[in-house]
Amino acid sequence: MNILAFESSCDETAVAIVRDGRTVLSDAVLSQAKEHALYGGVVPEIASRKHVEAIAGLTDQALTEAKLTRQDVDAVAVTYAPGLIGAVLVGVSFAKSVAYALGVPLIPVHHIRGHIAASYLAFPDLAPPFVALAISGGNTLIVHVRDYTDMEILGSTRDDAAGECFDKAARVLGLPYPGGRPMDELAQKSAGGKYTLPRAYVEGAELDMSFSGLKTAVVNLVHTARQKGEELDEAALARDFACAVSAELVPRAMRALEITGCRKLVAAGGVAANSVIRSDLESACAAAGASLYLPPLRLCGDNGAMIGAQGYYEYLAGHTATLDLNAYATMDPGKSK
Ligand code: KG4
Secondary structure, three states: OEEEEEEOOOOEEEEEEEEOOOEEEEEEEEEOHHHHHOOOOOOHHHHHHHHHHHHHHHHHHHHHHHOOOHHHOOEEEEEEEOOOHHHHHHHHHHHHHHHHHHOOOEEEEEHHHHHHHHHHHHOOOOOOOEEEEEEOOOOEEEEEEEEOOEEEEEEEEOOOOHHHHHHHHHHHOOOOOOOHHHHHHHHOOOOOOOOOOOOOOOOOOOOOEOOHHHHHHHHHHHHHHHHOOOOOOHHHHHHHHHHHHHHHHHHHHHHHHHHHOOOEEEEEOHHHHOHHHHHHHHHHHHHHOOEEEOOOHHHHOOOOHHHHHHHHHHHHOOOOEOOOOOOOOOOOHHHOO
C-alpha cells in the first residue's frame, strides 16, 4: 500500500511516500528555518504562507523520487494535530483535495504518533509494546505505546517543551535559531561541571516534568554575568544545560519502563538528536538491560515519512476520515480522533 503523506505542523513542509508503513520510497522536506531565524523563533503566519507556496512542488518531487504516478497512490495521510493551527490547516486542506481528486482514503495522523513511528522506519523489527520519550520543539512526553494505535501519556511537561528550552538558552547565548543543534555543538567542546542549574520535581506526579525554571535560570545567569562584566564559559554552560535537561528526561523514561514492565525504549522528536541525551539514554538502558531505539538524526526532526508510517497503522485500525476533517492546535496522542 503506497501512502502519500503530508506534514506541515510547524516550520517544515514535508511530503513523503511510504509503502506498507515501513519502506520510504521518497521523503521531500523543505525547512523554513532560515525564514524564521531573523525573528528568533517560528512566526506562525510566515510558516503558513511558506507551506502554501511549497506543498504542491514537494508533492511532485515526492512522486518523481518514488518513480510513481498519482494513480499509484493508495491513500493520503496528513498531520491534523497538534501544531500551529494555520500551518496544520495548509497540509490538511491540500491532503483533502488530493484524496478527493484521486478518490482514495484520507488518514488523519497525530504528529506525536508520527514522531514515534519514525522508529518503525529505522528499526524494521520494532513493534509495540514499548515506552516512547517524545521530545521536540513543542512537546515533551513519556508515552506508553501499548499497540500501534493504542497509547497513553504517562508523563508530560507542565510548562515549556525541552526543545523550546534549548532554543531560548541558545538565543541568550547569541546562537542561531533553531538553537538545539548549535547548543549541542558548543556543549561538545566542554566537559562542563561548572554551573549549577535547577532541577524540577512535580509533587505527586513523578513522571511529569518542568523546564521553565531551567530556562529562566540560564537566561538570568547569562544576563547577570554580562551585567557584572564576568567572563562566561559558554561551552561549559551549554554542557551543564544539556546535562540538566537530560537529568529531567532520562531517569523518568527509565522509571516509565519499570512502571509499565516494558523492556523497550524509543526516543523520538528533534531533541532526541541531542548527543548528551543520546549518550545518557544509552548508558541508562545498558545498565537496566533494556533495548534502546534511537532513530538516526534525519528521522528525529519533522518529516513526512513518519506520518506515512503511522498512517499505515491508523489505516489498518480503520481510522480514516471524511472530507470534513478539521485541524487541531492541541490534542492528546492517546485520544487521537
Ligand atoms: O521534532 P522537531 O523537528 O519539531 C517539532 O515537532 O517541534 O523538533 C525541533 C526541536 C527544536 O527545538 C530544536 O532546537 C531541537 O528540536 N533540536 C535539538 C537538537 N536538534 C534539534 N535539541 C537539542 N539538541 C539537538 N542536537
